[in-house]
Amino acid sequence: MTAQILDGTRISGEIREKIGEEVAALKAEHGFVPGLTVIQVGEVPESSAYVKMKEKAANKAGFLSRKINLPVDASEAELLDEIHRQNEHPDIDGILVQLPVPDEFDENKILSAVAIEKDVDGFNPYSVGMLSASKDRFIAPATPVGIMELIRRTGIDMKGKEAVVLGRSNIVGKPTAALLLKEHATVTICHSRTKDLPSVTSRADILVVAVGRELMVTSEYIKEGAVVIDVGVNYTEDEKKFKEVYLDFPDFIEKLEKKGYGYFGDVHYPQALKKASWITPVPGGVGPMTIASLLMNTVTLARRRRLGE
Amino acid sequence: MTAQILDGTRISGEIREKIGEEVAALKAEHGFVPGLTVIQVGEVPESSAYVKMKEKAANKAGFLSRKINLPVDASEAELLDEIHRQNEHPDIDGILVQLPVPDEFDENKILSAVAIEKDVDGFNPYSVGMLSASKDRFIAPATPVGIMELIRRTGIDMKGKEAVVLGRSNIVGKPTAALLLKEHATVTICHSRTKDLPSVTSRADILVVAVGRELMVTSEYIKEGAVVIDVGVNYTEDEKKFKEVYLDFPDFIEKLEKKGYGYFGDVHYPQALKKASWITPVPGGVGPMTIASLLMNTVTLARRRRLGE
Numbered sequence: 303m304t305a306q307i308l309d310g311t312r313i314s315g316e317i318r319e320k321i322g323e324e325v326a327a328l329k330a331e332h333g334f335v336p337g338l339t340v341i342q343v344g345e346v347p348e349s350s351a352y353v354k355m356k357e358k359a360a361n362k363a364g365f366l367s368r369k370i371n372l373p374v375d376a377s378e379a380e381l382l383d384e385i386h387r388q389n390e391h392p393d394i395d396g397i398l399v400q401l402p403v404p405d406e407f408d409e410n411k412i413l414s415a416v417a418i419e420k421d422v423d424g425f426n427p428y429s430v431g432m433l434s435a436s437k438d439r440f441i442a443p444a445t446p447v448g449i450m451e452l453i454r455r456t457g458i459d460m461k462g463k464e465a466v467v468l469g470r471s472n473i474v475g476k477p478t479a480a481l482l483l484k485e486h487a488t489v490t491i492c493h494s495r496t497k498d499l500p501s502v503t504s505r506a507d508i509l510v511v512a513v514g515r516e517l518m519v520t521s522e523y524i525k526e527g528a529v530v531i532d533v534g535v536n537y538t539e540d541e542k543k544f545k546e547v548y549l550d551f552p553d554f555i556e557k558l559e560k561k562g563y564g565y566f567g568d569v570h571y572p573q574a575l576k577k578a579s580w581i582t583p584v585p586g587g588v589g590p591m592t593i594a595s596l597l598m599n600t601v602t603l604a605r606r607r608r609l610g611e
Numbered sequence: 612m613t614a615q616i617l618d619g620t621r622i623s624g625e626i627r628e629k630i631g632e633e634v635a636a637l638k639a640e641h642g643f644v645p646g647l648t649v650i651q652v653g654e655v656p657e658s659s660a661y662v663k664m665k666e667k668a669a670n671k672a673g674f675l676s677r678k679i680n681l682p683v684d685a686s687e688a689e690l691l692d693e694i695h696r697q698n699e700h701p702d703i704d705g706i707l708v709q710l711p712v713p714d715e716f717d718e719n720k721i722l723s724a725v726a727i728e729k730d731v732d733g734f735n736p737y738s739v740g741m742l743s744a745s746k747d748r749f750i751a752p753a754t755p756v757g758i759m760e761l762i763r764r765t766g767i768d769m770k771g772k773e774a775v776v777l778g779r780s781n782i783v784g785k786p787t788a789a790l791l792l793k794e795h796a797t798v799t800i801c802h803s804r805t806k807d808l809p810s811v812t813s814r815a816d817i818l819v820v821a822v823g824r825e826l827m828v829t830s831e832y833i834k835e836g837a838v839v840i841d842v843g844v845n846y847t848e849d850e851k852k853f854k855e856v857y858l859d860f861p862d863f864i865e866k867l868e869k870k871g872y873g874y875f876g877d878v879h880y881p882q883a884l885k886k887a888s889w890i891t892p893v894p895g896g897v898g899p900m901t902i903a904s905l906l907m908n909t910v911t912l913a914r915r916r917r918l919g920e
Contacts, residue, residue, distance in 0.1 A: 410746055414737075428723075430740030434789075435781045437719055437736065462806040470792060472744045480743075483779060486804040488811060495795040497771040502797060 303527065305578040308452045314590035317451075318363055321597050325364035328604070336604035337366035337394040338422065338596075341384055343407075344374035349400050356398070359593045365600065366393055378407045382415050389417040395604035396422030398596070401473075419607050422599045424477070433480050439606070441599055446478040448591025449510060449531050450485075456529050456580045458508065460485040466506035467491050468499070468519070468568075474512040474533055482508070499523065516566035517547065521573040530578040533588050534568025547572060612836065614887040617761045623899035626760070627672055630906045634673035637913070645913035646675035646703040647731065647905075650693055652716075653683035658709050665707070668902045674909065675702055687716045691724050698726040704913035705731030707905070710782075728916050731908045733786070742789050748915070750908055755787040757900025758819060758840050759794075765838050765889045767817065769794035775815035776800050777808070777828070777877075783821040783842055791817070808832065825875035826856065830882040839887040842897050843877025856881060 329335050338360045342353045353369060360367035370384055381403070388397045397420045403409055413425045421429045424441040432440035442450075453460065465487035469475040475491060483489045492502045494513075503509055503523040511519050512533035524530060538544060544564050548554040550572065558564040567584030574581045582588055605611045638644050647669045651662045662678060669676035679693055690712070697706045706729045712718055722734045730738045733750040741749035751759075762769065774796035778784040784800060792798045801811045803822075812818055812832040820828050821842035833839060847853060853873050857863040859881065867873040876893030883890045891897055914920040 410741075427740030427744060427746065428737045430744050431736030431738065432719075432740075434743040434785060435736060435739050462804045464811075476743060483800055486802070488799065488801045488805040490797065490799040491792055492797045493795070495771045496797040502773075 303577065303579065305530070305575045305581040306456075308455060308531070308580050308582045308587060310448070310452065310582060310587040310590045313452065313455060314448075314594040317591075317594040318359065318597060321594070321601060322363045324601060328601075329364070332609065334393075334604070334608060335364055335366055336396070336600045337368070337391075338396045338398070338600045339368040339370060339388045339391075339394050340398045340400060341370045341372065341381070341388070342400040343372045343376050343381060343403055345371075346402075349402075353400050355593060356596060359597060360600070363597050365597070368394070374404075378412070381407065381412060385412070385415045389415075389420060394420065395607055396420055396596075396600035398423050399425075401425075420603060422596065422603055424599070425472070430472070430477070433477060436480075436484055441603065442481055443473055443477050444592045444595040444599060445474050445533065445588065446481050447595035447598065448588055449474075449478055449533070450481050451595070452531060452582060452588065452591060453508060453529060458529055458580075460487045460508065463487050463507040464505050465489050465508040465510070466503050467510045467512070468503055469493060469510075469512035469514075469533070471512060475510075478510050478512070482510075511568045513568050515568055517568070517570045519569040519574070521570070521577055524574055524577045526577055527579045528577070529580045530569055530574050530582070531588060532567035532569040532571070532574075532582050532584050534566070535584055535589060536566045536568070537563060538566055539563045612886065612888065614839070614884045614890040615765075617764065617840070617889050617891045617896060619757070619761060619891060619896040619899045622761065622764060623757075623903040626900075626903040627668065627906060630903070630910060631672045633910060637910075638673070641918065643702075643913070643917055644673055644675055645705070645909045646677070646700075647705045647707070647909045648677040648679060648697045648700075648703050649707045649709060650679045650681065650690070650697070651709040652681045652685055652690060652712055654680075655711075658711075662709050664902060665905060668906060669909070672906050674906070677703070683713075687721070690716065690721060694721070694724045698724075698729060703729065704916055705729055705905075705909035707732050708734075710734075729912060731905065731912055733908070734781070739781070739786070742786060745789075745793055750912065751790055752782060752786050753901045753904040753908060754783050754842065754897065755790050756904035756907065757897055758783075758787055758842070759790050760904070761840060761891060761897065761900060762817060762838060767838055769796045769817065772796050772816040773814050774798050774817040774819070775812050776819045776821070777812055778802060778819075778821035778823075778842070780821060784819075787819050787821070791819075820877045822877050824877055826877070826879045828878040828883070830879070830886055833883055833886045835886055836888045837886070838889045839878055839883050839891070840897060841876040841878040841880070841883075841891050841893050843875070844893055844898060845875045845877070846872060847875055848872045 357369045397416050424443045465482040467479045470493045479489050500522045504525045508529045510531045516536035666678045733752045774791040776788045779802045788798050809831045813834045817838045819840045825845035
């Protein structure tokens with residue numbers, strides 16, 4: 303079997319184009335565009351890159367896009383003040399605090415400060431609870447929303463299927479498990495303490511991997527014909543290893559040679575390709591979907607808050 | 612193998628005795644006793660029985676125990692007013708709204724109205740999110756807390772064990788899964804849509820059953836040596852069936868004949884007894900633990916709110 307590729311870049315592009323059209327329609331019919339504020343404290347390069355991508359995508363979709371960058375020595379109180387200002391701002395529909403915040407901040411206090419009706423990331427514990435309890439009108443975090451959209455695109459009926467989520471983070475693993483359960487899958491969460499991981503993951507008709515360990519999921523972890531979603535993005539400059547893994551994939555090698563670095567997924571892509579029915583590449587799988595989902599969530603919140611939907 | 616019995620009545624009694632001592636100490640050292648308000652709307656007999664049990668147990672442990680019974684035609688606004696009064700009341704540490712509330716009420720609105728610091732049932736979505744995200748200082752619902760205490764009493768190390776929760780209710784299944792995950796078990800949630808349930812549940816080293824279907828879990832559902840926790844309490848007057856199931860258990864039959872009715876668990880007790888390493892009886896397993904856990908939760912909330920713990 304050779305797996306089909308879940309092309310996140312293409313699917314995300316389609317979604318973002320549709321969102322652009324929706325934003326134009328909202329403007330024409332209702333006189334507003336969705337507003338998204340991304341707040342960052344300090345200048346962690348990786349965070350800055352993500353924030354820039356989010357800002358750019360929001361702009362491109364026609365949103366009102368605000369980026370607020372607090373200095374690295376900003377206090378928790380200053381961040382909370384900024385969140386409260388955005389909570390009150392009539393033009394802002396979604397507020398995202400880029401994580402991680404500085405270690406000395408109380409992350410839970412900060413996430414709890416984001417107004418529920420503007421909690422575009424779904425990280426306020428109230429939003430987490432609404433998702434977990436399968437209540438209406440929840441907002442799920444962007445990455446899990448993107449994962450679910452990819453799974454949907456395979457056409458697989460999730461009802462009653464064995465879904466295994468490897469990794470139990472609050473950002474990916476747990477909310478993805480909650481969404482899979484909502485689709486009536488039989489859901490297993492496994493993690494670093496799980497005994498004999500391959501025997502657990504190879505039960506999966508749908509396998510979502512989000513652990514941040516390069517190439518961990520090899521052939522023996524994968525059930526023949528499974529849908530495999532790889533959330534890991536692991537930076538590498540190890541040219542030799544990269545070329546060994548992607549020996550038969552000149553496209554990947556070419557990218558590496560152009561940039562001087564590459565990324566491994568958590569899944570051994572070439573091995574998965576031979577065993578799965580569907581697989582997400584890294585990069586170009588889950589990553590681009592996350593941005594599209596953030597925009598979708600913002601539109602949803604805008605419609606609820608402004609149009610009472 | 613003959614399973615050992617997890618005697619919830621005995622264990623609950625021990626816990627409640629300890630709580631009684633703790634309450635006496637709180638009174639002597641700090642001049643207060645924990646206060647618990649149970650609010651019920653209407654007079655559904657089953658709810659009334661539960662409310663009475665809770666009230667009685669709280670009284671017996673030395674709590675300030677209030678029962679507020681709103682008339683069956685009380686409005687949602689009246690219930691919310693009462694919750695707000697209890698939120699403000701300085702002597703009350705825990706507030707429990709007996710479910711179900713009348714159909715026309717917005718249950719989520721009501722559960723969200725209970726102040727987080729007094730949410731003794733852990734059903735406010737914010738509390739649900741705190742548990743789901745494994746944050747500190749969460750309050751888990753009483754039944755799952757009781758279940759976890761029973762599992763702990765077996766001495767089993769939950770880390771890396773396969774735990775399967777059958778049933779995905781917000782009151783039992785999902786919060787139990789969250790607590791098992793916190794203990795580093797590999798956790799599967801299965802349910803009515805799961806294909807080939809016995810093949811899933813028989814993977815479990817720890818099996819928690821909460822579906823409300825009498826005798827559903829027979830021998831083939833159970834792994835040899837598993838810890839089996841039966842949350843189901845299914846009323847029956849079917850004397851013939853009861854006597855057939857409990858043929859070798861004169862104690863059960865005697866109780867039936869005394870009362871004219873009996874209870875089946877979701878688990879076929881005689882079959883489980885031959886296969887599991889530990890099993891909870893019904894009644895006398897999880898049920899009594901729920902009351903003890905409610906009291907524990909109230910003490911925890913009282914210590915936090917009054918002593919800043």
